Amino acid sequence: MINLEQSLAKYGLVMPNPPAKGGIYEPAKEFGNxxxxxxxxxxxFNGEQRFIGKLGAEFTVEQGQEAARYCVxxxxxxxxxxxxxxxxxxxxxxxxxxxxxxxxxxxxxxxANGGSQLLIDIFGEERGRCSRSAVGMNALPGNIPVEIELLxxxx
Numbered sequence: 391m392i393n394l395e396q397s398l399a400k401y402g403l404v405m406p407n408p409p410a411k412g413g414i415y416e417p418a419k420e421f422g423n424x425x426x427x428x429x430x431x432x433x434x435f436n437g438e439q440r441f442i443g444k445l446g447a448e449f450t451v452e453q454g455q456e457a458a459r460y461c462v463x464x465x466x467x468x469x470x471x472x473x474x475x476x477x478x479x480x481x482x483x484x485x486x487x488x489x490x491x492x493x494x495x496x497x498x499x500x501x502a503n504g505g506s507q508l509l510i511d512i513f514g515e516e517r518g519r520c521s522r523s524a525v526g527m528n529a530l531p532g533n534i535p536v537e538i539e540l541l542x543x544x545x
Contacts, residue, residue, distance in 0.1 A: 394476045397512045403459075406436050408467040412531060417468035424480070426472065426542045430488070431464035432534040433457035442533050446495030449535050454497075455504025458487060461538035462505040466512075473544055482509050482520040483541040490530040498524040505538050 398404060409431055411417060419427050433441045433456075441457045443449055449457070462485075470476050487502035489495075502524035509518035520540075530537050 394512065401508075401511055403463065403508075405470065406434075406460075406463055406467050408471050409434050409464045410437065418472035420472075424544050425483070426469060426544065428465040428469055428540040428542060430486075430537040430539040431461050431468065432530070432532065432537050433460035434464065435460055439532070439534075441535050443535055444490050444492055444495070444533075445497070445501060445535050446492035451497050451500050454489065454501035454535055455507075457534075457536040458501055458504035458538060459508045461487075461536055462508050462540070465538060465540045469540075469542060478544045479513060479517065480543045480545045481517045482513060483543055485509070485520050485522045485541075486539045487522065487524040488527050488530055488537040489524060490527045490533075490535050495526065498526050501536060502538075 408417065415429055417429050421427060440460065445454045466476060485505055487505060489498040489501045502522060506522060509520065512518060
């Protein structure tokens with residue numbers, strides 16, 4: 391069993407408050423048997439927008455990785471509200487990472503690695519390593535550089 395607070399503290403992180411909804415949708419929706427789809431989250435932290443712009447212009451790959459970590463934390467904050475305790479996470483099934491970049495930015499997988507690595511750091515190799523897609527976008531809502539959604543199985 392993981393201890394989420396200890397895992398986050400080990401990396402100098404804290405769980406943010408869930409981000410404000412940007413439309414008409416459910417931030418975390420149960421489907422099937424103990425599966426949750428987590429709607430896409432951007433890189434805000436407790437209401438503060440920390441990243442505006444595109445990869446390859448305003449941001450480097452390393453900054454994109456940091457943005458991806460915030461996206462994952464926001465997804466997990468939404469899940470925590472829905473299920474009460476993230477120690478119930480059995481495994482992360484899939485991550486979908488959208489990366490807004492310039493027309494010549496091709497390092498979407500490296501940006502997504504920031505979120506993937508955080509999931510492994512928090513939940514461990516077996517629970518945190520998931521299938522994944524990383525896709526390039528012309529633009530994302532509010533001119534954010536990264537948005538991530540997750541599929542999670544809980545116990």
